[in-house]
Amino acid sequence: xxxxxxxSRYLVKRTGEKVFLECVQDMDHENMFWYRQDPGLxxxxxxxxxxxxxxxxxxIPEGYxxxxxxxxRFSLILESASTNQTSxxxxxxxxxxxxxxxxxxxxxxxxxxx
Amino acid sequence: LAKTTQxxxxxSYEGQEVNITCSHNNIATNDYITWYQQFPSQGxxxxxxxxxxxxxxxxxxxxxxxxxxxxTLSLPRVSLSDTxxxxxxxxxxxxxxxxxxxxxxVTVRA
Numbered sequence: 001x002x003x004x005x006x007x008s009r010y011l012v013k014r015t016g017e018k019v020f021l022e023c024v025q026d027m028d029h030e031n032m033f034w035y036r037q038d039p040g041l042x043x044x045x046x047x048x049x050x051x052x053x054x055x056x057x058x059x060i061p062e063g064y065x066x067x068x069x070x071x072x073r074f075s076l077i078l079e080s081a082s083t084n085q086t087s088x089x090x091x092x093x094x095x096x097x098x099x100x101x102x103x104x105x106x107x108x109x110x111x112x113x114x
Numbered sequence: 115l116a117k118t119t120q121x122x123x124x125x126s127y128e129g130q131e132v133n134i135t136c137s138h139n140n141i142a143t144n145d146y147i148t149w150y151q152q153f154p155s156q157g158x159x160x161x162x163x164x165x166x167x168x169x170x171x172x173x174x175x176x177x178x179x180x181x182x183x184x185x186t187l188s189l190p191r192v193s194l195s196d197t198x199x200x201x202x203x204x205x206x207x208x209x210x211x212x213x214x215x216x217x218x219x220v221t222v223r224a
Contacts, residue, residue, distance in 0.1 A: 004157075040216075042213075042214045042215060042216065043158075043212065043214040045211055045212075058211070059211075088155075090157045090158075091157075092157070092212075101146065101148070101205060101212075102148065102160050102163060103160070103212055104160065105157030105158050105159065106157050107155075107156055107157055108155065108156060108157050110155065
């Protein structure tokens with residue numbers, strides 16, 4: 001089974017802090033994704049990475065950055081956390097050029113910014 | 115990405131079969147139909163995917179009529195642990211985005 005592991009299930013941070021969310025996958029997938037999920041808004045794509053050191057903005061990249069130094073690890077960075085970034089953050093991975101585009105998700109990190 | 119429409123919620127009882135229909139009238143020729151399941155405070159989990167006719171795995175069956183404008187996810191003999199949100203997605207392999215709508219909240223009662 002594909003395993004996508006997010007470093008924290010729950011996180012509480014203060015406004016203005018720099019926050020790192022880590023995601024590791026064990027299936028040698030090229031593509032990795034960061035989403036946030038909010039009630040009534042569904043899943044929204046923040047950033048994705050085609051491969052190591054490659055990244056593309058998703059629909060809502062403002063206030064976030066990412067890092068992909070190794071194939072298995074994709075980090076989401078909140079440069080200066082704000083209360084409107086309180087959300088559930090989900091990491092996913094998939095095989096590049098997959099005919100079927102199946103994404104495998106981690107358990108999520110519920111972030112509260114106070 | 116093709117737009118999908120599915121019921122907001124469905125109630126069922128343990129042991130019953132649950133069928134969730136998803137409409138996707140503007141599905142394109144190369145689009146696959148994929149269903150995910152999400153439990154509270156968990157990430158979505160891939161359940162099943164199909165292109166046409168019927169697909170079955172250990173978890174569910176997916177029925178797709180010839181015109182492919184809709185699809186039905188069938189969950190046989192549900193249990194309380196099948197209570198979750200079920201999402202229908204339609205897209206092609208090079209879509210890096212997944213468009214999750216509101217999904218269908220299935221509640222299974224004892």
